[in-house]
Amino acid sequence: MTEPRIIPRPDHPISRKDVDRDTVNVLYKLKDHGHEAYLVGGAVRDLLMGRRPKDFDVATDARPNELRRLFRNSRVVGRRFKLVHVFFGPKNVEVATLRSAVEPKDDPDDLYIDDDNQYGDLESDAFRRDFTINALFYDIRDFAVIDHVGGLEDLEARRVRTIGDPMVRFGEDPVRMLRAVKFAARFGFTVEDATDRAISARAPEILKASRFRVTEEVFRILSQANRETGLRLLQRYGLLQALFPEWLQTIGDEGLEQVCEYFRAVDQAAEEERYFPLEILCAGLFVPLLGQVDLERDQYNRACARLTEEIRSLGLRMDLPKRLINAVVELLRGQLYLLFFHHLHKRVRRFVESPWFDPTWHVHQLAFGRMPELEAVQAVWAGARAHLRRPVSGTVPAPDRRDVFSFRGKTGGGRHEGRQRGFGRDQDPPEDDAPWEEDPLLAGTTDSSDPAET
Ligand code: ATP
Ligand code: MG
16 A cells, blocks of 8 residues: 655644634543544544534544543444434534445445445555545654545645546445535536546445435535535436426426526525525425415415425425424415515515514515516515614525434434424424314415405
């Protein structure tokens, strides 16, 4: 094997003061007990790019049982591969023992790794990782950065490249294709040629991956910077087609363009530090379905019923959690309400008071904010809302990192203080088979052309 490239402290920008204090303490304690200890993965990559890492992962040659002895405030987690979480109050630092991936199986059609990994050294730990930019180590002994895989060069060239043969690596774990898109979009990197070709070739195999991991990665792409770029990459590689064929077919090319525009608006809001919860992001995927409604001819109730049915059936096919689907239904029915009832004063007054109004309004602005033909309608709702004299809610203080599966349970809690985020917590639509007639938006509404209220 080749020698690693080692960048000594004076030649790279990573400083201990940019690393989380507790993580630094964990690294030092390991070193003081004679172990190797490294900062690894995304944190090293982000720090080299001058970005603030989301989390700091540690790798060491100490085994889990040694770690448990060394850190009393720790717990072993993980079934396939044991990690140790060291707790500092509500926070924890994740410490993993250096390991190597097992050799891929012989069957070229089934390279998916589901065996246990084995303990290894630094080099083997680098080579088991997915992309070169994710396989850099920061050594606490001398503060050097160690690169076994050419990650520094790729980072400088702003390039996502798999470690080893991309056809093999995507075969082992198809989710890596989504991860490639995630990193390329987030950082505005290109995808290296062979990696790029391999994704195009292997895209349909994404269906072999766990739907949980897939959905999670797709939502990571939709809730990080450059969402529009991410979507377009997914489309270009055929990943959207493989994952969500019915949805793609239903909305068509024009619909996809509309979805991209929606996420471009979300990107722009994020640049102004306005962030939306996952429900609002997810609603963007279904906005094109509104195009089928004919405001002149359709009746509100019938249009709603059709829309609800369509979102639910597509949403389930896309493996979205029911609670998320129900929230999306609510938000899109709200779009129809805005369009059908802007001339009915009582309804306008009542709807702006509903807890669903603010999030519905955000969806409207993201989807239709720039349509001059809607200016008059928008003025009505904005005016009525302004009358309430309280700030518009429905945004979140930071990008919504709730796990999409936090929507599966009844509580809806998730990692990263998800519980405080989101909206309408007390008004969550029912889990299943909602009695839609009791919908707050529909209360007292039987017929869209009810003349009594005009
Ligand atoms: P983020 O900033 O999104 O957290 P990250 O690089 O830290 O990015 P994680 O998903 O937190 O990504 O994973 C941590 C590290 O584990 C990665 O940097 C990579 O080295 C390794 N890794 C994660 N997923 C895979 C995978 N599917 N195959 C191989 N290595 C992986
Ligand atoms: Mg990470």
